[in-house]
Amino acid sequence: MQSNFREGAFHAREGGPRQVTQSMPLLPASPANIARAAERLRAGEVVAFPTETVYGLGADATNGEAVAKIFAAKTRPKINPLITHVPDAGTAHRHAIFSPVAEKLAAAFWPGPLTLVLPRKAESPVADLVTAGLETIALRVPRHPVAQALLRACNVPLAAPSANRSGEPSPTDAAHVAESLGDEIMVLDGGAAIMGLESTIIGFDGSTPVLLRLGAIARQEIEAITGPLADAELDPARPRAPGRMFRHYAPKKPVALNITAPLKTDAFLSFGPAPSGAHIVLPLSAAGRLEEAASNLFRLLRLADKSDAARIAVAPIPSHGLGEAINDRLRRAANVT
Ligand code: TXA
Ligand code: MG
Numbered sequence: 001m002q003s004n005f006r007e008g009a010f011h012a013r014e015g016g017p018r019q020v021t022q023s024m025p026l027l028p029a030s031p032a033n034i035a036r037a038a039e040r041l042r043a044g045e046v047v048a049f050p051t052e053t054v055y056g057l058g059a060d061a062t063n064g065e066a067v068a069k070i071f072a073a074k075t076r077p078k079i080n081p082l083i084t085h086v087p088d089a090g091t092a093h094r095h096a097i098f099s100p101v102a103e104k105l106a107a108a109f110w111p112g113p114l115t116l117v118l119p120r121k122a123e124s125p126v127a128d129l130v131t132a133g134l135e136t137i138a139l140r141v142p143r144h145p146v147a148q149a150l151l152r153a154c155n156v157p158l159a160a161p162s163a164n165r166s167g168e169p170s171p172t173d174a175a176h177v178a179e180s181l182g183d184e185i186m187v188l189d190g191g192a193a194i195m196g197l198e199s200t201i202i203g204f205d206g207s208t209p210v211l212l213r214l215g216a217i218a219r220q221e222i223e224a225i226t227g228p229l230a231d232a233e234l235d236p237a238r239p240r241a242p243g244r245m246f247r248h249y250a251p252k253k254p255v256a257l258n259i260t261a262p263l264k265t266d267a268f269l270s271f272g273p274a275p276s277g278a279h280i281v282l283p284l285s286a287a288g289r290l291e292e293a294a295s296n297l298f299r300l301l302r303l304a305d306k307s308d309a310a311r312i313a314v315a316p317i318p319s320h321g322l323g324e325a326i327n328d329r330l331r332r333a334a335n336v337t
Contacts, residue, residue, distance in 0.1 A: 023183040024184055024185055024186045025186075027188055028189050029146040029188045031149070034153055035153055037188050038150060038153035040186060041058060041059065041060055041156070042060065042155075042156065044065060044066040045059070045066065045069070046059045046069045046073060046186075047185070047186045047187075048163040048171075048185055048188065049147055049160070049187075050147065050174070050188065050189075051143075051144045052113055052143050052147075052195050052216075053216050054162045054163075054197075055162065055173070055176065055193060056147075056158075056160030056162060057074065057160055057161060057163035057177070057185070058070075058150070058158040058159065058160040059158065059160070060159075061085075061130050061159035062125040062156055064128070067082070067129045067130055068129060070082065070159060071129070073181055074166050075166050076161065076166045077246065079132050079242055081130060081243075082138070082159040082161050083115050083139070083161065084126055084130060084137055084139050084158070084159055085139075085142055085147065085160050086139060086141055086158075087148060087152050088110075088111070088141055089106045089107070089141060091157070094121070094123070094124065095121055095126060095157070096119060096120055096124070096139055097118060098116075098118060099204060099207055101209055101225075102116055105202060105209075105226065108225050109217060109222075111143035111148065112141070113140075113199040113200060114199055114200055114202065114217055115138050115140040115200070115201040116139050116140075116203075117138045117139075117201060117202065117203035117204070117212060118136060118139065118203075119135060120137040127159075130159045138241075140199055144190065150188065163185075163187075165180050166248075167246065168180055168249070168250065169297075169298040172295070174190070176299075179302075192295075194295060195216040195291075196295035196297055196299070197215050197294045197295075197326070198216065199213075200213065200215035200217040200218075200219075208230055209230070210230045211230070212232050212241040212244070213241050214324055215325050216294070218321045218322050232244075249301070249329050249333045251304065251305035251312055252305055253310070253311060253312050254310075254312070255301075255312045255313075256313045256314070257330055257334050259314060259315060260275065262275060262278035263277070264277055264279055266280075266309055266310070266313040267304035267311070267312050267313070268280065268281050268282065268314075269282050269301075269312065269314045271284045271315040271316070271317050272285070272286070272288035272315070278313065279308075279309045280304070280309055282303060283296075284296050284300060284317075290321050290323050293322075293323075294322050297329060298329075314330055314334075317330065
């Protein structure tokens with residue numbers, strides 16, 4: 001069996017001719033395949049690609065019809081805007097107005113897992129569907145070499161949400177994309193995502209920076225530059241990321257948090273030494289390291305969901321540093337607010 005190719009998908013239609021849907025390979029992210037992916041993107045198709053946070057489902061952000069294909073593939077509500085990915089801060093400045101604090105954040109964290117929500121420039125060619133008609137635009141400069149090479153090869157900004165069906169955990173591996181979205185989508189395979197949590201999103205209320213989504217950069221790292229951040233989740237008067245309203249990161253099985261004594265029917269996500277008694281133990285980090293737990297979180301939630309356990313139980317995770325974002329995703333996975 002060829003490891004990188006999946007079997008073609010055949011759909012028989014009653015009474016009609018046999019329909020054959022071309023299945024897409026997971027393409028190793030070689031220079032030739034990056035060029036092929038860039039060509040598809042320029043032609044208005046969607047392509048999934050790795051970033052250092054999670055896999056994204058990309059389309060030419062200046063092409064409304066191409067962007068519509070992202071919403072269709074994900075079954076994503078159209079009122080939920082997308083992040084626009086660009087290769088460098090210089091390019092980002094064509095699309096948005098940067099305040100002095102925004103400049104400082106961009107200088108400190110780009111390229112990297114930071115998304116800035118900024119006032120959109122009138123001359124930005126990004127399609128209105130990307131920003132859901134808002135006056136702001138979410139911009140990110142990813143660090144992953146494949147994302148960088150792809151952005152430079154296609155020479156258009158790429159709108160890209162996480163490459164999962166709306167509501168599911170984000171994909172941290174090329175295979176998760178096909179699992180979630182089907183095998184008709186081209187996926188550039190760049191191996192496992194290094195960080196495993198989505199980018200941290202910062203917006204602004206006037207000149208006050210607001211934390212819109214916890215993510216791969218810990219709050220404290222951002223606050224070292226901005227001072228204390230206002231918190232959109234805690235203050236309903238603050239601007240929000242529309243996507244935070246929706247159910248997200250949720251496995252199909254029930255999820256229980258802060259479990260120290262797992263049941264014998266549990267798939268147990270451990271942190272540090274694992275207690276005995278669970279049906280299956282899936283270590284987030286045996287050494288109790290938050291970065292490692294973050295990079296394993298979505299993969300292990302998917303694995304636990306596919307197991308024959310009755311429930312997914314998760315050990316207590318400390319809430320400092322990246323633990324704050326991990327606990328945010330876990331509460332959403334468990335549907336606790
Ligand atoms: O790490 C990441 O950020 C990944 C990779 C692929 O870049 N992308 C990602 O995208 O997580 P997505 O679509 O799953 O989440 C983007 C979030 C949503 O909650 C959306 O509502 C918010 O960003 N957002 C986008 N544009 C916005 C805007 N103009 N104002 C407020 N929130 C915005
Ligand atoms: Mg998402």
